[in-house]
Amino acid sequence: MTAWSAPARTVLATVATAAAAQVAVAAVCVPLKTDMVYDLSGALTFGLCTFVSLYYPQLAITGLKGFLAAPLKTLLSLSSPAVFHPRQLLLSGMTLIWASRLGSYLFVRAINAGGDPRFDKIKQDRVRFSAAFFGQILWVSITALPVWAVNAVPARLQPALGWKDALGVGIWAAGFAYEVIADRQKAAFTKARKEKKTDDEFLCTGLWAKSRFPNYFGETLLWTGAYVTSLGLLTAPGLPVYAPWFAVAAAAAPVFEALLITKRHHDKKHGKNPAYIEYKRNVPTFFPKVF
Incomplete structure (x- = not known):
């Protein structure tokens, strides 16, 4: 205790x-x-x-x-x-890199859009x-x-860094890259619509052809990587810092992230569009299809 x-x-x-x-x-x-x-x-x-x-x-x-x-x-x-x-520095660096990138991206997007439509009624x-x-x-x-x-x-x-740390960092890097690419594709699409260079009502190319929420998948993946990295400490044998159940409880982190961000807001906007209905039929919601 x-x-x-x-x-x-x-x-x-x-x-x-x-x-x-x-x-x-x-x-x-x-x-x-x-x-x-x-x-x-x-x-x-x-x-x-x-x-x-x-x-x-x-x-x-x-x-x-x-x-x-x-x-x-x-x-x-x-x-x-x-x-x-080094494990503390790795996890802290991963968190700060992600927060800096996503925070600045969303802030600039909010400025360009004049606010966040999610809060139009709530605020x-x-x-x-x-x-x-x-x-x-x-x-x-x-x-x-x-x-x-x-x-x-x-x-x-x-404990010293081990294979769990290496695996976790690799998963985090893959998730971070996936989220960044998805966000950039979405930003390019939004800009093209604003400049009237496309008549498409929703994005369905690139990573958005693999799943309907590739940015959310990438974010959940990177937090899964952070969790796996933490297991280098949380599951270390002979280290009575945390109770054994805590490593299982900490898995709630990526699960909570997935549940929090996978909202069906596109359904309200494009739900009656036949092209979007077909898109939903062929493209997975969260996990990207391989082919």
């Missing part, structure tokens, strides 16, 4: 950070009825939580009062990233709009739970 208590405090502090960050953003966005920074705030929260999951034990020594009194001095006194285990209702930010707290906390769990364990207790 003692071995678990210190990492548990760090994980809880990381989740509390996600909650505090999203409450702060909601306090501004909900009254103003603006969703412009919703996705960007989610990406920044992932970054902030990555920092806290690594440095909370050091920050806890100073305390919140001490940090607020001299934030710059406190930050400058923190250890170099070199003190962390008029304070309760429903506030719930969207609560959902983002769950997204950050659960999706990256394997990352927070690994970062919470001191480097001296981390």
Whole structure:
């Protein structure tokens, strides 16, 4: 129990950070009825939580009062990233790369579109709009739970990198590439429609001919890779940091991601289009077809 208590405090502090960050953003966005920074705030929260999951034990020594009194001095006194285990640096880097790429992409898209149509009705209702930010707290906390769990364990207790880490990084890289390609194809299609270079109402070429949500598949795949990487620690024999059931529970991260993002929003927009009905009939929803 003692071995678990210190990492548990760090994980809880990381989740509390996600909650505090999203409450702060909601306090501004909900009254103003603006969703412009919703996705960007989610990406920044992932970054902030990555920092806290690594440095909370050091920050806890100073305390919140001490940090607020001299934030710059406190930050400058923190250890170099070199003190962390390569597994921690890998998972943290994977999280930051993904969050930076997706956050900036969605933010630019929101600016170009004048907002996010998902929130056109929701943001008029304070309760429903506030719930969207609560959902983002769950997204950050659960999706990256394997990352927070690994970062919470001191480097001296981390086992050496092994085949699980290599496999996980490979899966993450494949998922990241898949998501980036799918997003770029979608962005190019949206631009072509805006410039009236195509009359197609929906995208059904490239990766979008393999599945109807290739970007979501790529995102779920990369978080699966992060989970597999975390197993290098979570399933290490003779390491009583986490209970054996925790490695199974952490699998909820990629499952939650898949359930969260596979929404049938296209059905409302194109549901009666015969071409879209045929597209749905021939193209899988999530997992891409091989041929």
